[in-house]
Amino acid sequence: MKANCWSYVWGLLCMPADVLLSTLTGECVHDSFSSGGPKVCVVGSGPAGFYTAQHLIRVLPVMVDIYERLPVPFGLVRFGVAPDHPEVKNVINTFTQTAKHSNCSFYGNVNVGKDVSVEELKQAYHAVILSYGAEGNRSMGVPGEDLAGVYSAKDFVGWYNGLPSCQKLSPDLSCETAVILGQGNVAVDVARILLSPIDILKKTDITQPALAALAESQVRRVLIVGRRGPIQVAYVPRPRKRLTELLLKTALEVPDEKEQERRNKASRMWAFRFFRSPVEILTNPDSSRIAGIRLAVNRLEGSGERARAVLTGEVEDVSCGLVISSIGYKSIPIDPSVPFDSRQAIVPNKMGRVQQATGLYCSGWLKTGPTGVIATTMNNSFDTARSLMEDMESGTVDISAAKPGSQSINSLLKKRGVKPVIFSDWEKIDSVETSRGEARGKPREKLLTVEEMLQVAHK
Ligand SMILES: Cc1cc2nc3c(=O)[nH]c(=O)nc-3n(C[C@H](O)[C@H](O)[C@H](O)COP(=O)(O)OP(=O)(O)OC[C@H]3O[C@@H](n4cnc5c(N)ncnc54)[C@H](O)[C@@H]3O)c2cc1C
Numbered sequence: 001m002k003a004n005c006w007s008y009v010w011g012l013l014c015m016p017a018d019v020l021l022s023t024l025t026g027e028c029v030h031d032s033f034s035s036g037g038p039k040v041c042v043v044g045s046g047p048a049g050f051y052t053a054q055h056l057i058r059v060l061p062v063m064v065d066i067y068e069r070l071p072v073p074f075g076l077v078r079f080g081v082a083p084d085h086p087e088v089k090n091v092i093n094t095f096t097q098t099a100k101h102s103n104c105s106f107y108g109n110v111n112v113g114k115d116v117s118v119e120e121l122k123q124a125y126h127a128v129i130l131s132y133g134a135e136g137n138r139s140m141g142v143p144g145e146d147l148a149g150v151y152s153a154k155d156f157v158g159w160y161n162g163l164p165s166c167q168k169l170s171p172d173l174s175c176e177t178a179v180i181l182g183q184g185n186v187a188v189d190v191a192r193i194l195l196s197p198i199d200i201l202k203k204t205d206i207t208q209p210a211l212a213a214l215a216e217s218q219v220r221r222v223l224i225v226g227r228r229g230p231i232q233v234a235y236v237p238r239p240r241k242r243l244t245e246l247l248l249k250t251a252l253e254v255p256d257e258k259e260q261e262r263r264n265k266a267s268r269m270w271a272f273r274f275f276r277s278p279v280e281i282l283t284n285p286d287s288s289r290i291a292g293i294r295l296a297v298n299r300l301e302g303s304g305e306r307a308r309a310v311l312t313g314e315v316e317d318v319s320c321g322l323v324i325s326s327i328g329y330k331s332i333p334i335d336p337s338v339p340f341d342s343r344q345a346i347v348p349n350k351m352g353r354v355q356q357a358t359g360l361y362c363s364g365w366l367k368t369g370p371t372g373v374i375a376t377t378m379n380n381s382f383d384t385a386r387s388l389m390e391d392m393e394s395g396t397v398d399i400s401a402a403k404p405g406s407q408s409i410n411s412l413l414k415k416r417g418v419k420p421v422i423f424s425d426w427e428k429i430d431s432v433e434t435s436r437g438e439a440r441g442k443p444r445e446k447l448l449t450v451e452e453m454l455q456v457a458h459k
Helices: 005-014 017-025 028-035 047-059 075-079 086-100 118-124 153-160 185-195 208-216 237-252 257-265 374-394 406-415 423-439 450-457
Strands: 039-043 063-067 104-107 127-130 150-152 177-181 221-225 269-273 276-283 290-301 308-319 322-325 360-362
Touching: 039 047, 039 118, 047 063, 047 075, 047 086, 047 374, 063 406, 075 086, 086 104, 104 406, 104 423, 118 127, 118 406, 127 374, 150 153, 153 185, 153 208, 153 322, 177 185, 177 308, 185 221, 276 308, 290 322, 360 374, 423 450
Parallel strands: 039 063, 039 127, 063 104, 127 360, 150 322, 177 221, 177 322, 221 269
Antiparallel strands: 276 290, 290 308
């Protein structure tokens, strides 16, 4: 057992009473210590992966290996959270502590479902926890959504945040008006990035190509379109109340002369457009690029958060050269052996236990669907860790026999020509990125291709 004394004592302090009792009396969970302790692996190194691992190693002397598809850790904290919200990224410090814990190992550059199957992981570990997030995209299902000039918020965010697969996006920002479909937090992030002064953005970790494109951007007006009204926008409740108060105040208040002058002088503006749904993307006469969007006008049936948008039959055309659809992320299946609910786009589970698959668990957005902030993900990940601990204690998950863990997976990967990136390799990438950033007065300048990341990691 590699757990250091302090973390073991801290783990005991954090334990639910029943697990504590069985741990101290040496029942069940202790049986496995003689065979080197239970071995668990986590798939995905976003908040869900790290918080699940953190809870397990704090409470029990288990060995946790985290497998990540990309050579770099932290999921949407790196590739989703807006660059001008650096304080949100402080969770990386906690994740780093977990990764450096003697009972935890990180293996980046391992694509589960391709480089290694979930079945192989199940053979090698006592339990497998799937925490691979929601990397798919909900489509609008309207004509013209594949045209140049229409992007998903997922790709647009990935582009400015340095996600390797989105670097070829090169969005066309030569138009004056952009329409964002969807009124959640991501839509507001995208609007802010489109309209923020470059002097603010250049001090963030936004990528250099995105910064250059935004510096040349002609976008001056952003409309954030939603199917329903201000009471139904997809914010967490407290900001929604503040937002509603602010909207009412702004709508009802007649601006004084000074304020009106300030508004008249503004070079950029944004607005919410409520009670509208996309019908069709409109093109210019030769169909070479988008010219606007046709929106259906809705009315509400019912009230409060459950109110439904119903079509009125009226439509409205809005001229624009850029459409970004921000109507949600969705999880995708990565391995045919894992049950998947295509309707809800989640792995079907009860408190993180994958249905009809003993020893298989899930946490994070894959478990709940793509809603909630990092704190919500933390709580649902702790719940999954608790479910696993209960199952180890009750014997539902058999931990009596030794399992090979990363030893067997690493030899499989070697045979398949896959070289994992371990956490100290990531630290080399981190150090190159931060020193490149320092030279430009930014917190970091991200490496933008998997090839360059691997080159630095394996130097
Ligand atoms: C644009 C955007 C902005 C956000 N901003 C905020 C914010 O400001 N504040 C806040 O609190 N929350 C924010 N959130 C929400 C927050 O990011 C999520 O709650 C959280 O990241 C979900 O964690 P997760 O681990 O389930 O998924 P993810 O963070 O997506 O992590 C999943 C990980 O799994 C990896 N993976 C995928 N497939 C495989 C595979 N086959 N094999 C191995 N690994 C794989 C991925 O590469 C990724 O690293 C934001 C979300 C988005 C989309």
